[in-house]
Amino acid sequence: MNPFTYTRAADPQQATQASAANASAKFLAGGTNLIDLMKMGVERPTQLVDVNRLPLAQVEELPNGGGIRIGALARNSDVAEHPLIVQRYPVLSQALLAGASPQLRNLATTGGNLLQRTRCYYFYDPAFPQCNKRQPGSGCGALDGFNRIHAILGQSEQCIATNPSDMNVALAALDAVVQVQGAKGTRSIAIADFHRLPGNTPNIDTNLQADELITAVDLPAIPFATRSHYLKVRDRASYAFALVSVAAALDVQNGKINAARVALGGVAHKPWRAQRAEAVLVGQAVGEKTFRAAAEAELAPAKGYKHNSFKIELAKRAIVRALSTVAATR
C-alpha cells in the first residue's frame, strides 16, 4: 500500500475542507472497498480523511410523512435490520442482506456502498494493462476477454463493467435522493443521476464532485413499497456478487397494476431502472404474461458478449420471478 497521511474529521465541514485542499484525498468510512483497492494499488490516495466519527449514522423519519432519511454512515447491517426499513422498504432490507457477509455489512456504510467500485477483474488487478476505467485510453480487457460477469445494458465500447452493489439497485427502484455536502454547500442528487453510464469516460463512476461528502440518503414515502422484493441470482447461495438481480415493487388494485418499480443489478454500469418494463406493467392485469412482456421490453436493447449472453434470458426470468413474488405478497 502506498503511504498516505491520515486525518480524522470532527465535522462534515472539516472533512470537505480537507478533501477540497487535496485533489488526491479520499474519504474513509467502512473501508471495505477502498482499503482493498489500495492494497491492490488501484486506488492510491495521498491522504485519507476518516469520516467515521461524524454524527451521520441515524435512520430517521422525515417530517410530514416525507419518508425516511438514512445517514451516510449508517452501517449496512443496521439499515437492513432497522424496523422502519424492514416494514416500509423490505426491498432495501433484502438487498442489503443479500450483499457481502455479516462482518462486511457491519463495516460497510450507506455512503460507501453508493461509491462501491466495479468488481471487473480487469479493473481490479493492475497486472492487466487494459482498463479504461483505471487507466483512461488503455482499452478494455473485458470486451474480448473473460466477460461473464459484465454488462448487457447501457455499456460502451470503452467499458462493459457493472456496478456491483445490491443496495444501489433497491435505491434506484425507490427513487432515493442522495444528499451531499461540498466545500461550496449542499445539494441533492436523484439516484438516477448519481451513477453514470460509461460512455467515453468510464473512469468517472458518479456525478459526485471530488470534495463532496455524502451525508444522507432520503427515501421518499412510497406506501406500496411495503409490497416489494429483491431477487439476487448468483453463482453460489450466499456471499457472491449478483450475476443478475431485480428490485421490484407493485401497486396493485383489483388485480390491475397501478404503479410499478423495477430496477436491475449486475447488468449495467449503474443500477438499472427498468423504465421500459414499468411502462408495460402499468395498467395491465397482474400475471406471468404481463410480467414476461415487461421483461421482454426491458431486455430488447440488451447486447451480450462471448461469455455473458446468458444474462439476457436470465434477467428476463429474474424479472418475472421477482414480480411474481411481489404479486403474491399480501
Place this chain on the structure above:
Amino acid sequence: MSSSGDELPDEERTLRSSIALDEILIFGSPETRRRFLKQVAGTSAVIAVGPRLGLFAQKISETAGASAPASTAKLPLQLKINGKDVAVEVDTRTTLLDLLREDLHLTGSKKGCDHGQCGACTVLVNGRRINSCLSLAIVHEGDEVTTIEGLANGEQLHPVQAAFVEHDGFQCGYCTPGQICSAVACIKEGHVKSDDEIREWMSGNLCRCGAYPNIVDAIKDAAAKSA
C-alpha cells in the same frame, strides 16, 4: 461425519479433546503454537490466554521512533484488546489484523485472503464482528477489540470454543478462530433459528476443509446452551 465423541472411551475422549484444545491454541500465543508443533502427540495443554499486551505495546513505543523513516511517520493509537489497554504507534497503512498479528503477536486471528473474502481475520470490535484485514488500525482509537485469544475465561473455554471441540468443527483449523469469533457474534445477534439461517449468517467464513456440517452443529449446540 458427526463425531460427538459419545461413543469413545473416556481415555480417548480426554486425549482427543486435549489435542483439539491444542489445535485451538495454535491460534493462541506463539509459545503455545511452538509447543504444539514440538509435541504433536498432544498431551494436556496449559492455556496461555492474554499475553502481556502492555509489554508488547511498550516495546513498540520504544523502537518506533528510532527506526521509522520520516516518510512513514507513525501515529499514536490507544485501544482495548481482550480487556487490556494497549497504547501503540502505528503506520497509517497498518490494518487491524496486522496490528494484532505483527505488532502485538496475537496470531490467533488469521490472514487468509487479506481481501475480505474468507473471514479468517474476523474479530469483534465493540461486540460486532468485522473483517480485521479491511479495517485500518488507526480508525479504532478507543475501540474494544476481542480476538480468539480473549474469548476463554482463564482455562475455561468459551462455550462456542467448547462446542467446536465437541462437534469437531474443524479439520486443518486455519479458519477456526474466525469461525468462532463470527459464531459468537452470530449467536448474540440471534441469527441461529435454523440450520439455513446459521449457514446464511456464517457465509462470510469460508472453510476449505468443508467442516461446515459440524460447524453448524457446534453453533446450534452453543446457541441452545446459551439460550
